[in-house]
Amino acid sequence: MTETAFEDDASIDIDDLKGEIVRQPNLYYKWSKKYASAKAGSFKASEILKLVKSEEKASLEEVRAKLDSQVRSDWDIFGFDKKPTEAAISSWIVTQQAYIDQLKIKKDTIMEAVEDVASAIEDEETYDGAKLAMGNKKVSLQDLVSLRVTEFYSEPKVPSAYRQIAEQEADVEELNTELNERMQKRTRTSRKKGA
Numbered sequence: 279m280t281e282t283a284f285e286d287d288a289s290i291d292i293d294d295l296k297g298e299i300v301r302q303p304n305l306y307y308k309w310s311k312k313y314a315s316a317k318a319g320s321f322k323a324s325e326i327l328k329l330v331k332s333e334e335k336a337s338l339e340e341v342r343a344k345l346d347s348q349v350r351s352d353w354d355i356f357g358f359d360k361k362p363t364e365a366a367i368s369s370w371i372v373t374q375q376a377y378i379d380q381l382k383i384k385k386d387t388i389m390e391a392v393e394d395v396a397s398a399i400e401d402e403e404t405y406d407g408a409k410l411a412m413g414n415k416k417v418s419l420q421d422l423v424s425l426r427v428t429e430f431y432s433e434p435k436v437p438s439a440y441r442q443i444a445e446q447e448a449d450v451e452e453l454n455t456e457l458n459e460r461m462q463k464r465t466r467t468s469r470k471k472g473a
Contacts, residue, residue, distance in 0.1 A: 310412075
């Protein structure tokens, strides 16, 4: 998943809500489809891991069986003084290079399959998050449309109680201005009479 493709699909052009709403179902389908594909990939990788484990176990058992057969038939050639016990045979098998090599192959092959499973799970979780984000985008679009309809972006509406207080304050200020003008007029008039 490319980050920019997801970011482009997840972003909302607030100036084109109509276009966003029209595109939303297709975007949700697109990311749901990617999630479903990733989920299938995760399942396949898990099944392959099971198969690899089974096959590698069988290969290791095959090497073990060949070595076991060899040591039982020709134990004296392999350095045993007398017929070896089960424990001695098992101890000898795990020290043989053929067994060690097969064990390393088993480990490497299984680790590779585990990495594939981990990567598939990461993809699945990422696309699941993207699908959820597209669902959240739908809700956000609905909220934005609702805000537009209720004139969220219009001029602020002042509640009537606040409007009345503001009008009363304006009236009081107007009266104060008028009183100040009258007092100044009287003061000028009384100064003229006294002079």
